[in-house]
Structures are given as structure tokens and as C-alpha cells.
Amino acid sequence: MREEYKRSDLGKGTRGKYHAAYEEAHNIVVLNPEVAKAFPNDKAVNDALLSLIQLAKQATAS
Secondary structure (H helix, E strand, C coil): CCCCCCHHHHCCCCCCCCHHHHHHHCCCCCCCHHHHHCCCCHHHHHHHHHHHHHHHHHHHHC
16 A cells, blocks of 8 residues: 555445455356367367257257
8 A cells, every 4th residue: 555545534334245246247157177178278168068058048049
């Protein structure tokens, strides 16, 4: 912290004040290692899942 700031001037603070909002805004998914090897990045994972969703919709529409 810079010298011009004093901890006493900052107040007590609230631990975890924004934690719930952060959790709602972020959807983190952990892949199994063997699944992660098949996808080089998040775009590849998303593209594969979107294709799977389209196939599932087509299968249920028939």
C-alpha cells in the first residue's frame, strides 16, 4: 500500500461483500483431464457443446 494511505483511514471493510454476486456472474466448469486434452481452448469446448445441443434439438424434433 502506498505511504499516503493509512489503514486507519480505509475503515473496517466487509469480508465477502461481493462474493455472492461474483458466484452468480461466473460459471466455472472443471473438466476431467482426459476431456481437457481433447480441447485446446474454451472456444473449442463451447463449439463442441453448441453442436451437441443442436444435435439433441434435432433428435427431439424428429
